Amino acid sequence: MPESDKKPLAPAAPRFDWQADLALIADAAREAGKVAMAHFGQSPEVWWKNEGRSPVSAADYAANRILEEILRHARPNYGWLSEETDDDPARLSCDTLFVIDPIDGTRAFLAGKDTWCVSVAVVHKGKPVAGILVAPSLHEEFTATIDGPARRNGQDIAVSTAGIEDSLKLASAQDMVAIFSPILRPRIERVDHIPSLAYRLALVADGRIDATLVKKSAHDWDLAAADLILARAGGSVTDLDGQSLVYNREDVTHPVLCAASADILPALLKNISRIPRS
Incomplete structure (x- = not known):
């Protein structure tokens, strides 16, 4: 076939390494967990938002800052959505972004209860593709990617096998x-x-x-x-x-x-x- 008759090859679909993103957000979430733990049980300063319905503490802001420093530096082309950062509509034009809650369960955190965690996800085209929850006070980590298993502290996990007829x-x-x-x-x-x-x-x-x-x-x-x-x-x-x-x-x-x-x-x-x- 003459060169002029050959059809151009379609561009290759982009390849995404969600495992690399999981490693990145895991490191960042662990660091944020350490920052939060430094405030845990120390009566951090508290403010109220959403017309006084939701508390936010110095620990939330400190954990958010370390997440921003690590993640935005590593992936400057990703969008950003965090509970403790003013929303930027520019995220809507991003195919991929970080979705962050620096401390999920702030009320529990402030009450000295262990059931709080750092939540970090990578979202691509509306769906989460990598995620980690770090619960440092409970010594637990939950992780997953869109193409891998869910794990707790490195071990595969699965939902309950209870049926609808069971308790x-x-x-x-x-x-x-x-x-x-x-x-x-x-x-x-x-x-x-x-x-x-x-x-x-x-x-x-x-x-x-x-x-x-x-x-x-x-x-x-x-x-x-x-x-x-x-x-x-x-x-x-x-x-x-x-x-x-x-x-x-x-x-x-x-x-x-x-x-x-x-x-x-x-x-x-x-x-x-x-x-x-x-």
Whole structure:
């Protein structure tokens, strides 16, 4: 065939090394965890945001700063969304970005409780592709990439094998349990409140609880890393219509959600008898 008749080759699809990104965010999250631990139990200064509904402490800001220093220097082309950084609409034009909660569970942190964590995710085209939760006070780390297993402290984890006919450990407020049908409710064993949403989802991924309900208005930074970890462990978190979550939209809040193993989630959703107001 003459050279002039040859069709040009299509450009190769970009290759992404999400394992390298996981290594990067893991190092950064561990450093942020060390910074937070230096404030833990030390009564850090506290301010109130969202019209006085949400506390933020000097520890949150300090952990956020170290994450920014490490991650933005390493990946200057990635966008940025963090609970403790003023939102920059430029993130909407980024295919890939970091989604950060420097301390998920600030109320627990300030109360001296161990159930808080540093949550860091890489989100690509609306989906998390690498994520880590570091819970330094509990000596736990949960990790996953889109093409690898979910792990806790380096060991593979999986969701509970409980079926819809079994007794189900559900982490939720009492008023949220009432959304389930009277048929299912007697089989629900409600677990005490777990302040960190990210850590709560990790417990579903780890099989320590079977499911959780999430009140409306959770944010991308509460969910992205834990969403991926749960998915790679065999579970899912969706809205009440069974729709998966999309990240890095203009509105970063989400409706009421349900999380469980992929095997029982559809049945749980079918057993919702009323839509909660909160």
